[in-house]
Amino acid sequence: MDNQIKVSPRKKQIEREAAELFMQRGYTAATMRDLAQKVGIEAGSLYSHYKSKESILQNICFRKAHGFMKSLDEIEHSNDSMQIRLEKAIKSHIQVLLKDPKETSVFQLEWKHLSDPYLSDFAEMRKDYENRFLSIIEKGVKNGEFSVEDPYIFTVTLLSALNNTLQWLNKSEVKNPDLIAGKLIDIFFQGIKTK
Amino acid sequence: MDNQIKVSPRKKQIEREAAELFMQRGYTAATMRDLAQKVGIEAGSLYSHYKSKESILQNICFRKAHGFMKSLDEIEHSNDSMQIRLEKAIKSHIQVLLKDPKETSVFQLEWKHLSDPYLSDFAEMRKDYENRFLSIIEKGVKNGEFSVEDPYIFTVTLLSALNNTLQWLNKSEVKNPDLIAGKLIDIFFQGIKTK
DNA sequence: CCTACCGATCGGTAGG
DNA sequence: CCTACCGATCGGTAGG
Numbered sequence: 001m002d003n004q005i006k007v008s009p010r011k012k013q014i015e016r017e018a019a020e021l022f023m024q025r026g027y028t029a030a031t032m033r034d035l036a037q038k039v040g041i042e043a044g045s046l047y048s049h050y051k052s053k054e055s056i057l058q059n060i061c062f063r064k065a066h067g068f069m070k071s072l073d074e075i076e077h078s079n080d081s082m083q084i085r086l087e088k089a090i091k092s093h094i095q096v097l098l099k100d101p102k103e104t105s106v107f108q109l110e111w112k113h114l115s116d117p118y119l120s121d122f123a124e125m126r127k128d129y130e131n132r133f134l135s136i137i138e139k140g141v142k143n144g145e146f147s148v149e150d151p152y153i154f155t156v157t158l159l160s161a162l163n164n165t166l167q168w169l170n171k172s173e174v175k176n177p178d179l180i181a182g183k184l185i186d187i188f189f190q191g192i193k194t195k
Numbered sequence: 196m197d198n199q200i201k202v203s204p205r206k207k208q209i210e211r212e213a214a215e216l217f218m219q220r221g222y223t224a225a226t227m228r229d230l231a232q233k234v235g236i237e238a239g240s241l242y243s244h245y246k247s248k249e250s251i252l253q254n255i256c257f258r259k260a261h262g263f264m265k266s267l268d269e270i271e272h273s274n275d276s277m278q279i280r281l282e283k284a285i286k287s288h289i290q291v292l293l294k295d296p297k298e299t300s301v302f303q304l305e306w307k308h309l310s311d312p313y314l315s316d317f318a319e320m321r322k323d324y325e326n327r328f329l330s331i332i333e334k335g336v337k338n339g340e341f342s343v344e345d346p347y348i349f350t351v352t353l354l355s356a357l358n359n360t361l362q363w364l365n366k367s368e369v370k371n372p373d374l375i376a377g378k379l380i381d382i383f384f385q386g387i388k389t390k
Numbered sequence: 391c392c393t394a395c396c397g398a399t400c401g402g403t404a405g406g
Numbered sequence: 407c408c409t410a411c412c413g414a415t416c417g418g419t420a421g422g
Contacts, residue, residue: 026221026222026223026307026308027221028221028223028224029223029308031399031400031401032400032401032402033399033400033401041407041408042407042408042409043401043402044402044403044407044408044409044410044411045407045408046402047401047402047403048407051402052401052402053401053402083388109304112221113221113224137387140387144389145388145389146387146388146389147385147387147388147389148381148382148387149378149381150378153375153378153379153382154382154387156359156362156363157356157359157360157379157382158356160355160356160358160359160360160362161352161353161355161356161359163355163359164351164352164355164356164358164359165355167351167355168351180348183344183345183348184348184352186343186344187343187348187349187352187383187386188382188386188387189386189387189388190342190386190388191382191383191384191385191386192332192335192341192342192343192349192383192384193278193340193341193342193384193385194339194340194341194342226415226416226417227416227417227418228415228416228417236391236392237391237392237393238417238418239391239392239393239394239395239418239419240391240392241418242417242418242419243391246418247417247418248417248418
């Protein structure tokens with residue numbers, strides 16, 4: 001069930017340092033020698049844990065991707081209104097996003113350096129996730145809870161805004177995902193215009 | 196006044212190909228040999244036009260940055276209401292964004308590979324631009340045109356959403372910036388909720 | 391703009 | 407997990 005239990009402490013440490021390094025310099029510019037130094041071992045020794053540099057990136061990207069996918073499961077099987085579902089989905093999204101922010105950053109910016117078949121698997125999961133959000137919004141439009149000209153554009157706009165929060169949040173806000181989710185819900189539900 | 200007139204056709208060509216290459220592979224992974232091949236010359240010959248790989252990135256990033264800065268000038272010196280100003284600012288932003296989309300993509304994703312002092316200059320321009328949007332919104336809140344709990348969060352959320360449009364727009368939408376700007380204005384002005 | 395090349399550094403491996 | 411190393415490739419340069 002919880003497949004992270006199989007990851008050794010050393011691999012956890014390596015991936016944590018790798019996430020920081022990949023975020024700071026970008027995946028391509030980060031070197032295995034940089035990473036080894038952060039971990040405190042020699043560069044060649046990394047290959048007793050991973051068969052390639054890319055496999056480290058794969059672990060980081062797919063762990064986060066699965067986190068996002070799992071976060072919608074419970075919401076979709078509830079009896080909540082679409083408005084409540086969308087609120088919950090936004091909150092869950094921000095929670096996953098703000099947990100291990102460095103890994104999230106790599107997930108968001110460096111996934112394009114994956115090679116096939118990982119690249120296409122990843123792209124598929126992204127599209128699936130987007131469609132699950134879209135589905136909530138379309139149902140809400142159909143039953144009159146929501147009013148929006150173009151559900152698809154609303155969905156991608158919402159997800160864009162949610163995903164970018166890491167770029168401007170300060171440290172205290174990162175620790176309070178529900179607070180920031182609430183403010184974003186307010187913006188996307190009400191808009192800015194008076195009356 | 197128009198300082199692009201000084202750029203030779205060859206440099207224009209090189210930067211156009213560079214934008215495509217940097218976008219596809221990322222700045223670090225893209226090589227001068229790749230670029231030379233796309234242009235149709237030898238790798239060493241690129242250095243008769245540019246003193247370094249980074250200087251090509253600098254040209255792309257700062258040309259786009261100046262484009263965004265300039266686009267707000269006229270709006271700020273108008274007599275329009277804040278609501279009209281914000282609408283115009285959003286339209287101008289999308290126009291600049293959708294012109295030469297490959298250069299925009301590099302501007303958005305690869306600027307972090309600039310070195311100082313270019314890096315800090317770039318960051319400062321970004322912050323200035325954000326503050327000019329924020330100023331319009333704060334004035335609109337003060338005079339009752341807008342209602343929003345946290346003007347700063349609204350500003351960065353809006354800009355995040357605008358900047359991400361390139362990731363999901365199709366080709367026909369890219370050619371119609373005002374149409375897509377209108378849909379985004381609707382979302383951020385009215386929100387999604389019924390009543 | 392090309393030819394010919396440089397020093398440095400990269401991801402990865404063999405053998406222990 | 408280390409030592410010692412490889413083939414490849416990189417950004418950049420000298421001289422024409």
